[in-house]
Amino acid sequence: MNAAPAVGPTLGLVLLALASAAALLVRLGGFGLSREMLVAAARATVQLAVVSLLIAAVLRSAGWTAAFIAVMVVVASGTSGRRITGTVRRRAWWTAAPIVAGVVPVMALLMATTLVPARPVAVLPIAGIFIGGAMTATALTGRRALDELRTRRGEYEGGLALGLMPRDAALEVCRPAAALALIPIVDQTRTVGLVTLPGAFVGVLLGGADPVEAGATQLLVLVGLLAIQSTAALITLELVATGRLNGGAPA
Known part of the structure; x- marks a missing residue:
């Protein structure tokens, strides 16, 4: 049985909800990091997508x-x-x-x-x-x-x-x-x-x-x-x- 999360719309929506919640919470707390939270989540998404495509070739x-x-x-x-x-x-x-x-x-x-x-x-x-x-x-x-x-x-x-x-x-x-x-x-x-x-x-x-x-x-x-x-x-x-x-x- 594959224990990894399925890649699809549900995963995207959950990630968006979690990142938005993190940004909102730090904004309400006055931490001044709400933008950094969203940027970090977006960068992680792009970077891991690229790495996932490259990693098979790299590992050869x-x-x-x-x-x-x-x-x-x-x-x-x-x-x-x-x-x-x-x-x-x-x-x-x-x-x-x-x-x-x-x-x-x-x-x-x-x-x-x-x-x-x-x-x-x-x-x-x-x-x-x-x-x-x-x-x-x-x-x-x-x-x-x-x-x-x-x-x-x-x-x-x-x-x-x-x-x-x-x-x-x-x-x-x-x-x-x-x-x-x-x-x-x-x-x-x-x-x-x-x-x-x-x-x-x-x-x-x-x-x-x-x-x-x-x-x-x-x-x-x-x-x-x-x-x-x-x-x-x-x-x-x-x-x-x-x-x-x-x-x-x-x-």
Whole structure:
């Protein structure tokens, strides 16, 4: 039995209703994100439609799979860079460093140990999950760190007055707030199976694997994300503290 939703008018109407409800709710709440909600839903629809048409061809070739993953990294870097700095100019692309530094060692380890087979159909979805996690950690860490530097500017300047170097003064101010960026993945890992059944588990299960194999895959993904997001957060914090991603903050 196919567990996927049927593609047709009903799916389109339900998606439109959900996106409209999300936009209306954030508008009523005064969050100022109603347009972004609708744009995000529309972009997701177009992007997934295109990817769905391309993915079969991409998965036939290791070269095309590698190119697709490279595009993922570029888009993730641009997205997190714009979220942190408010621009996609030169300094925003420093975000590629935490994303790549987090994802590459973990993927290399999983492929070297054959826990993830060196086949496009196995590598692409895992790489996508890892890149997305690194992007989220990078954006959240950078945004929280910059907000702290702006709102606690007096403490930063006080640290300088006491003889701290700019980097050290910035870290003293923004490190605790930046650590909050890791709470979502920590909570997701702690509650997996009790609160949610994440995508990797469901996907492997629907693909015909038994529940134990699905659980092992999900555990591998979650623990891998812990390492990836920790690495991304640490490097992003360093980039903010040294002024490479300051976005106008005092550092």
